[in-house]
Amino acid sequence: MSSPIKASQGSAYSRILGVGGARGNRVVDNAEMCTIIDSSDEWIQQRTGIIERRWVDDSQNTLSLATEAARKAIDRSGVPTDQIDAVLVSSVSNHRRFPSLAVQVASEFGLPNPAATDLSAACAGFCYGVSLADSMVRVGSAHYVLVVGVEVLSEQTDYTDRSTAFLFGDGAGAAVIGPSDTPAIGPVVWGSEINTAEIIHSDDFDVAAAGGFSPKIHMEGNKVFRWATTYIVEKTVETLEVAGLKPDELDVFIPHQANNRITDAMLRRLKLPESVVVSRDIKHMGNASAASVPIAMEALLESGEAKSGDNALIIGFGAGLVYAGQVVVLP
Secondary structure, rough: OOOOOOOOOOOEEEEEEEEEEEEOOOEEEHHOOOOOOOOOHHHHHHOOOOEEEEEEOOOOHHHHHHHHHHHHHHHHHHOOOOHHEEEEEEEEOOEEEEEEOHHHHHHHOOOOOOOEEEEEHHHHHHHHHHHHHHHHHHHHHHHHHHHHEEEEHHOOOOOOOOOOOOOOOOEEEEEEEEEOOOOEEOOEEEEEEEHHHOOOOOOHHHHHHHOOOOOOOOOOOHEEEHHHHHHHHHHHHHHHHHHOOOOOHHOOOEEOOOHHHEEEEEEHHOOOOOOOEEEHHHHHEEEEHHHHHHHHHHHHHOOOOOOOOOOEEEEEEOOOOEEEEEEOOOO
């Protein structure tokens, strides 16, 4: 018996049409960081590559950062704001259970009745959002999707933990994804290692509130480093393979900005040619979790190191432990 249900159908392909970023206004260099924790500029740089990180000031929060990044992405995409019909926001920094940040961002732009929801995929959140937006555009459940990754991690940093306190930054990155006549977002490689979920976690928000403190991030850094330099390196190689590209066909590599030593391990396995531009945005931003990849993407485009039409491999990985990556054509 045939079904009377009609299936929706969208564009054959999708692409990133515009990208934007926003960074915390406050620049905190390693010298200042070492007045908070017992460490040194040399040790921090050697371990992670971080020279400084960006924190919000009193005029900024998750919504203001997300809105700033989204506005830039929309303007650069050329898509009329009222044609954006879905908003996906990834963040671990929203202190309100509801409404979603996505709804609040949509309200800031006066979007007419968009689908709007938040994602919780930590540092992989933007890449999760790109994959979902790609599917939405191709299935036809949305025409133009705004994807945002935003974090204010300085408020959740445990400054008594000298092994993690220097890592985190605040910022937002956004992209508008819409129809394309040619393939411009490759297949996603994603998943989770659920047996290691507690390696990176935050305090329970309710318990923290009852105790009069903000929930803090806790991370077993050595275990995360081993996971990222082994399993995630394999998934990075797989991401390039499923996109059908050889290493010499890649122009740009934008990994989650977690640690320069992790990036180096990925490069050794990928065997990319020296011509490939590699993001090292962590040097001046710190680890901005879900915002890391789109902020780094914007920085490369603005500096001219990367250009429109380049093939870029992006991958995020973090708390969960979750990961996601794909090859995209830069806007």
